[in-house]
Amino acid sequence: MTGATLIPWSVAIIQPIFRAIGPAASSGWRFAFGAIVLLAISRPNLRKWTKEQWITALIFGFVTAFMNQAFYQAIERIPLGSAVCIEFITGPFLVAALGKRSWNQFLLILLGGVGVVCLSHPGGGVTFAGAVFAVGAGLGWASYILASHRMGGQTLGFEGLAVSMSISTIFCLPFIVGSAHTLLSQPYLSARMLIVATMSIVFGFGAELLAFRRVKPATAGVMMSLDPALAFMIGVILLSEKITALDILGLVLIVSAGVGVTFREARKELLAAE
Numbered sequence: 001m002t003g004a005t006l007i008p009w010s011v012a013i014i015q016p017i018f019r020a021i022g023p024a025a026s027s028g029w030r031f032a033f034g035a036i037v038l039l040a041i042s043r044p045n046l047r048k049w050t051k052e053q054w055i056t057a058l059i060f061g062f063v064t065a066f067m068n069q070a071f072y073q074a075i076e077r078i079p080l081g082s083a084v085c086i087e088f089i090t091g092p093f094l095v096a097a098l099g100k101r102s103w104n105q106f107l108l109i110l111l112g113g114v115g116v117v118c119l120s121h122p123g124g125g126v127t128f129a130g131a132v133f134a135v136g137a138g139l140g141w142a143s144y145i146l147a148s149h150r151m152g153g154q155t156l157g158f159e160g161l162a163v164s165m166s167i168s169t170i171f172c173l174p175f176i177v178g179s180a181h182t183l184l185s186q187p188y189l190s191a192r193m194l195i196v197a198t199m200s201i202v203f204g205f206g207a208e209l210l211a212f213r214r215v216k217p218a219t220a221g222v223m224m225s226l227d228p229a230l231a232f233m234i235g236v237i238l239l240s241e242k243i244t245a246l247d248i249l250g251l252v253l254i255v256s257a258g259v260g261v262t263f264r265e266a267r268k269e270l271l272a273a274e
Helices: 002-021 023-042 051-075 080-089 092-097 103-119 128-154 159-171 173-184 187-212 217-223 227-239 245-273
Strands: none
Touching: 002 023, 002 080, 002 173, 002 187, 002 227, 023 051, 023 159, 023 173, 023 187, 051 080, 051 128, 051 159, 080 092, 080 103, 080 128, 080 227, 080 245, 092 103, 092 128, 103 245, 128 159, 128 187, 159 173, 159 187, 173 187, 227 245
């Protein structure tokens, strides 16, 4: 819940940086600032790292960079709540729903799909390009859950996250080089980026990494079923985004589908424990 709240909340804070350097550079600098803070906190002893840990960090760094780049491109084009709904339904929801194939699971996937259609209605602010980027972010989110679970099992504390976010920064270097002067020459923007990186990368991703160490990827997916609702609330309250009746219907359908999968997974784990 901590990550689900802090990450979309940071989107509201980063809006002035979007206007100054664009979404791609904003995403890259967020990783850079977050990596610096994490490296200072964790101080990883890289000489003791194994080949498997480096491979996992490389994969985690890449999928996280891809996910965030696609997400920032999406919210540049469509409302935050709609972007997170589409991202959720094509990412963590599918990870959870496809964990066990059944007619009930299929109906829940269909319910979530109808919710996305409701969000895509004319006048709802969802463009084709924005939806495509949100779908890409969702696929990245699914990969992020799997990679984060693996990273959490191979490293201690935040050292794995620190190394992975440094790798994410390297992948984003082509996007941030040209904006270095604009961001670093304006202390106001740099301070805002530091706040965003600390909220989303250090506390947001850090909280999710701790959670993913303790649960299976499918369970982690259903834990995020309320993310779309939180994103809609933040979009309306902090970004003054408009919401229609069909948006609300779509949100209800998607959250209901997520809760349905959550209930099935919780029941299955309870029966397995008995």
